[in-house]
Amino acid sequence: MLAGKLPPNVLAKLLARLPADPRVLLGPAIGRDAAAIDLGGGRVLIAKTDPVTFATDQIGRYVVHVNANDIACLGAQPSWFLATVLLPESAAPELAEEIFEQIRSACAELGIFPVGGHTEITIGLDRPIISGAMLGETTTEALVRPEGAQPGDHVILTKGIAIEGTALLAREAPGALRAAGVPDATIAAAARLLIEPGISVVREARAACRATRVHGLHDPTEGGLATALRELAEASGLQARIRPADVPVLPETQAICAALRLDPLGLLASGALLIAVAPDDCDTVREAVANEQSSAVCIGDLASGTPGDIINSWSQQPLPHFERDELARWFAAQQRAQS
Numbered sequence: 312m313l314a315g316k317l318p319p320n321v322l323a324k325l326l327a328r329l330p331a332d333p334r335v336l337l338g339p340a341i342g343r344d345a346a347a348i349d350l351g352g353g354r355v356l357i358a359k360t361d362p363v364t365f366a367t368d369q370i371g372r373y374v375v376h377v378n379a380n381d382i383a384c385l386g387a388q389p390s391w392f393l394a395t396v397l398l399p400e401s402a403a404p405e406l407a408e409e410i411f412e413q414i415r416s417a418c419a420e421l422g423i424f425p426v427g428g429h430t431e432i433t434i435g436l437d438r439p440i441i442s443g444a445m446l447g448e449t450t451t452e453a454l455v456r457p458e459g460a461q462p463g464d465h466v467i468l469t470k471g472i473a474i475e476g477t478a479l480l481a482r483e484a485p486g487a488l489r490a491a492g493v494p495d496a497t498i499a500a501a502a503r504l505l506i507e508p509g510i511s512v513v514r515e516a517r518a519a520c521r522a523t524r525v526h527g528l529h530d531p532t533e534g535g536l537a538t539a540l541r542e543l544a545e546a547s548g549l550q551a552r553i554r555p556a557d558v559p560v561l562p563e564t565q566a567i568c569a570a571l572r573l574d575p576l577g578l579l580a581s582g583a584l585l586i587a588v589a590p591d592d593c594d595t596v597r598e599a600v601a602n603e604q605s606s607a608v609c610i611g612d613l614a615s616g617t618p619g620d621i622i623n624s625w626s627q628q629p630l631p632h633f634e635r636d637e638l639a640r641w642f643a644a645q646q647r648a649q650s
Contacts, residue, residue, distance in 0.1 A: 335348055344384065344529075344532075347449075353450050353452070355451055357447040359444065361377050362374070362441065365579070370441055371412070373510070374414070375392060375413075375445075378444070379511065381530065383517060385447075385454060385528070386454050389513060391423065391426045393425070394425070397442075410439065421511065455526075461589070463590060464612060465589075466543075467609050469583055471606075472559070475510045475580060476564075477501045477567055504582070519596045519599055521599065523588060530585070531583050533635075534635070536558065536580055547618075550614050553621060555623055564578075574631060578636065579637075587613060597609075
């Protein structure tokens with residue numbers, strides 16, 4: 312199998328074998344990023360786990376934010392974090408200290424408490440790998456269900472696409488970018504995207520939920536915006552009609568994708584948030600996001616049609632479909648070229 316997510320047909324077979332629990336309001340499913348468990352009395356526990364395998368620089372920051380984002384996308388406040396930190400045999404004690412400080416500081420930014428985990432030196436690794444587990448809490452009334460989007464909903468996108476992929480390439484492969492003709496100033500600016508505007512969407516998600524009744528939230532991650540739109544639409548049995556010209560792409564992302572021949576629509580995209588709301592609530596949500604010193608634009612809408620179809624609303628042509636993330640494809644090509 313290729314590097315990246317497990318093929319959907321393989322994953323579907325595995326998930327079909329799992330037992331059901333009536334207390335689980337949202338259980339495992341393709342495209343579903345977190346679980347919701349009924350605690351009784353209107354309280355709902357949200358649980359999430361996700362690894363970081365591409366990044367090495369600032370890996371502790373990555374793992375906190377990608378897990379916290381998925382908690383927030385169910386309408387919950389991320390509160391408690393556990394990390395399994397696997398270090399290579401070549402690791403110095405200073406690496407463990409750096410990673411722990413990254414986790415501590417990222418949690419502090421979001422008001423999250425690190426509550427446990429596991430750390431070990433692992434045979435066979437050439438770089439650190441971290442798997443995080445995040446817990447949060449919400450109520451049955453405030454829970455945002457992945458299948459909650461409705462026909463006619465507007466689709467709002469915050470910040471811009473491929474922030475994470477752009478920052479990761481700048482931090483992990485600056486030499487390759489220079490060789491492809493990307494100026495040092497652009498590489499430095501791209502690396503800073505990890506911090507500003509950053510890969511967290513927690514503030515934007517919480518602001519949207521406070522402002523109105525949100526029908527759907529989804530953060531584009533592996534597979535980029537195109538995959539996230541497909542997942543958002545498919546979960547609710549709808550078609551997404553998108554205006555690609557309205558999708559914000561930062562100049563650093565444009566430069567790096569052009570140099571490496573990557574499509575930003577399929578590039579790792581933590582930092583962006585998709586919000587599905589009734590048309591009358593679109594401006595309210597955009598204003599709420601702006602009050603968090605972030606940005607938001609309407610890029611299209613959802614309509615009845617073939618579930619999961621993503622079309623250009625102007626040309627009526629389908630948007631590209633990515634079997635795996637552009638980042639994974641590029642790294643695999645680099646490895647083949649070096650072998």
